[in-house]
Amino acid sequence: MENEAELTATPTVExxxxxxxxxxxxRVLLAELLFGKGDRHVSAEMLHGEVLDVGEQVxxxxxxxTLHQFTDAGLLRELAIDGSKAYFDTNVSNHNHFFIEDRxxxxxxxxxxxxxxxxxxxxxxxxxxxxxxxxxxxxxxKK
Amino acid sequence: MENEAELTATPTVExxxxxxxxxxxxRVLLAELLFGKGDRHVSAEMLHGEVLDVGEQVxxxxxxxTLHQFTDAGLLRELAIDGSKAYFDTNVSNHNHFFIEDRxxxxxxxxxxxxxxxxxxxxxxxxxxxxxxxxxxxxxxKK
DNA sequence: CTGTGTGCAAACTCTTTGCATAAGT
DNA sequence: ACTTATGCAAAGAGTTTGCACACAG
Numbered sequence: 001m002e003n004e005a006e007l008t009a010t011p012t013v014e015x016x017x018x019x020x021x022x023x024x025x026x027r028v029l030l031a032e033l034l035f036g037k038g039d040r041h042v043s044a045e046m047l048h049g050e051v052l053d054v055g056e057q058v059x060x061x062x063x064x065x066t067l068h069q070f071t072d073a074g075l076l077r078e079l080a081i082d083g084s085k086a087y088f089d090t091n092v093s094n095h096n097h098f099f100i101e102d103r104x105x106x107x108x109x110x111x112x113x114x115x116x117x118x119x120x121x122x123x124x125x126x127x128x129x130x131x132x133x134x135x136x137x138x139x140x141x142k143k
Numbered sequence: 144m145e146n147e148a149e150l151t152a153t154p155t156v157e158x159x160x161x162x163x164x165x166x167x168x169x170r171v172l173l174a175e176l177l178f179g180k181g182d183r184h185v186s187a188e189m190l191h192g193e194v195l196d197v198g199e200q201v202x203x204x205x206x207x208x209t210l211h212q213f214t215d216a217g218l219l220r221e222l223a224i225d226g227s228k229a230y231f232d233t234n235v236s237n238h239n240h241f242f243i244e245d246r247x248x249x250x251x252x253x254x255x256x257x258x259x260x261x262x263x264x265x266x267x268x269x270x271x272x273x274x275x276x277x278x279x280x281x282x283x284x285k286k
Numbered sequence: 287c288t289g290t291g292t293g294c295a296a297a298c299t300c301t302t303t304g305c306a307t308a309a310g311t
Numbered sequence: 312a313c314t315t316a317t318g319c320a321a322a323g324a325g326t327t328t329g330c331a332c333a334c335a336g
Binding site: 078080081082083086098100101107109113114115116117118119120122123125126127128129130131132133134135136137138139140 | 221223224225226229241243244250252256257258259260261262263265266268269270271272273274275276277278279280281282283
């Protein structure tokens with residue numbers, strides 16, 4: 001055998017390959033963290049933190065790059081909710097969110113449940129790419 | 144008369160006073176620009192640019208401070224739509240938005256028109272503070 | 287006068303980029 | 312080998328902050 005380190009064809013590796021992404025150590029690790037435990041909402045910093053927790057090392061720049069590559073490949077969806085920081089959602093299907101303002105925490109609302117009616121016609125030459133519904137939550141007591 | 148420069152009670156000045164804000168030159172100017180021509184969506188930079196266009200001078204830091212003071216006073220609503228920059232809406236009533244992704248442009252959708260159905264119960268101890276519906280638009284042709 | 291607001295520059299956060307090095311195929 | 316990805320550090324955008332000075336009441 002001449003192969004030094006041929007990557008084994010784990011599901012994650014296959015997933016990356018079919019998305020057209022070379023399964024590098026960093027990408028495989030990030031993909032495992034992202035897709036290994038159900039639907040998740042992560043920021044770049046959170047994900048980078050998880051990498052360190054697991055005792056691995058991936059630069060923050062690479063985390064950003066990878067999140068965008070995954071988004072372009074359709075593995076993630078980027079959420080513009082908080083304003084100050086970007087969240088990425090591992091659930092790419094049609095759904096919406098509760099957003100707990102105080103904690104910056106997101107909770108999925110499944111797509112089948114919500115219906116938006118009464119939308120006016122989009123302006124000439126435009127079409128709807130996506131509708132985001134964000135239900136902002138505050139504690140019962142607080143104003 | 145002893146008064147050097149008592150501010151005349153223009154509508155703008157009154158509006159600031161009843162919001163509990165001292166009508167300084169900067170605040171009056173910014174309020175005129177913001178509320179003088181119907182409903183608007185502005186970023187801090189845009190508003191600062193308008194100040195310069197009018198031949199006046201207000202520091203960018205003061206523009207930011209003032210936008211937040213106005214928001215706290217209920218004269219503006221802050222919109223978290225773009226992710227990278229903050230927009231402020233002079234229309235504080237219940238309504239939603241088209242967002243033209245390519246141009247970063249916002250268009251109001253009046254509140255009466257849109258109806259959101261099928262919301263699940265918020266988690267225990269939380270109440271809905273506000274529901275944002277953002278209809279993202281792309282040109283007809285583009286993917 | 288007294289306290290609040292402003293301006294400036296510096297600091298900060300989140301994110302992106304350029305380029306030399308490393309790794310996948 | 313050849314190409315693409317990574318890491319680092321530096322740059323970049325947008326926004327906030329600290330403090331001396333200015334102004335409204």
